[in-house]
Amino acid sequence: MKTDTYQPSCYSLPASWAIGTALLSVAVSEVTATFVRPMYGKGQGLIPELLGVLPNFLAGFHLPFILLGAYYWFMLDLERTHPEALQSAELSRSQITGAFLAVSVLTMAGLTLWEFLQIGSNLVYDHKDLAATIGGSIASVLFFTKTFLVENKQALQQP
Incomplete structure (x- = not known):
């Protein structure tokens, strides 16, 4: 019987994928x-x-992947140093998706708050930047669900 739990021994693929996605987005932003x-x-x-x-679009897009990658690198380190702690630490696809959605919402909220804090300061508030931030957050969730969950379906299933 197959379940949709995540095997701790498979943390390296999601960590590399999330960090690689984030680094590519940051590189495009900087260029x-x-x-x-x-x-x-x-x-x-x-x-x-x-x-x-x-x-703004790229910040909304890559920040959730940076946080996801940091989580997976933490889990890789924990697996390496304290493997006994991860024997019961299986994550389901719905838990991973829920965590990514929560991180995306928090990222979008933080970036939106930053945009509103610019009102009355020397910085420029722009509603287009706000829309781009929200669009980037939505794009990150769509990219996550269409690539990470689909591509890693086998790694996210336990025989």
């Missing part, structure tokens, strides 16, 4: 902020608008 926005982000039009909100 955009450092090279692309200064060259193409000036003026009016669709490209400057998209480049203006891209950092």
Whole structure:
């Protein structure tokens, strides 16, 4: 009988996947902020608008993956140093999905709060940045459910 529990011996694949996804997103964000926005982000039009909100979108996207990767690296270390502690630490797909959803919501709430804290300060509040943050958080959940859960279905099942 198969269940949908996660085997602790399989932490390395999700850790690498989550950290790799986050690092790729951070790299795109940095390249955009450092090279692309200064060259193409000036003026009016669709490209400057998209480049203006891209950092917010990517922050909403990659922060949950950074936190997920940190959790899995912690579990890998715990498995290596105290394997007896993980003998009963099996996680189901629904628990992993619920945790990722919770982290995504908390990330979106924190980034939204940051956007509102900019009102009345020297920083610029922009409703487009707010929408991009929410869009990035939604995209992270969709990407997570379509890739991680589908690609790791076998690792998330116990024979």
